[in-house]
Amino acid sequence: MQRFSSFLPSRRLAGMLLAVGLLGLAACDPQAIKELEEGLSTEADVVARFGQPERVWNGEGGTRIFEYNRQPQGTQNYMISIGPDGKMSALRQVLNPDNFRRVREGMGVEEVRQMLGKPARQVPYALKREVVWSWRFMDPSENAKKMFYVVFNPEYRVIRTEVGADADGPDMQGGG
Structure with a gap:
């Protein structure tokens, strides 16, 4: 020991x-x-x-x-x-709201990676059958750190995007 x-x-x-x-x-x-x-x-x-x-x-x-x-x-x-x-x-x-708006439902994982670069995190949610990639960015409208999330289905196609609080916040830790 x-x-x-x-x-x-x-x-x-x-x-x-x-x-x-x-x-x-x-x-x-x-x-x-x-x-x-x-x-x-x-x-x-x-x-x-x-x-x-x-x-x-x-x-x-x-x-x-x-x-x-x-x-x-x-x-x-x-x-x-x-x-x-x-x-x-x-x-x-490339991590800005204009680029985030270009991410569309049905896009493949390589298209998203080429548009935004490597994400901060890639988290699989087995029960939901989703994989969530997230990027930390500075929101210019609020001068605050936020996260941009891209949710992929099991075939790694975009099903939705979200903007939320910075993942280092206490409510965003852990997996699902």
Whole structure:
């Protein structure tokens, strides 16, 4: 029993360091964005400022879209488009009400992921036969952290969306 207790502080320390690192990444985003310019910045410039993307999507006309997530604790996810010429053609923060309105019933899980990036949480509700993905975002109308939820059926097709309180609130913990 004694030998395991010495493991716990180092595990706790690792968790705290990870959290501090994630916060540091989010704090660097405004500076990194300021240093990039559409049509001039290269793929190498983007990777130098944001790191390796979480995922790379194929866009139209040879464009590649780099996915940069700041979930689960951040309130932003970025999609950065790299044109066939190797230059950045767009940088978008995708967790916003306009983008949420584009999520429609019947959309597949990959379409939603490409639109919003990796979610903060993916929770299966076996009895309801649903899977709920959630993203933390900043609601500009209320200047408050909230959650955007996409509910999928067993075939991973959207059946509905919801906006609610931040999942770190006391009423949102646990599964169902």
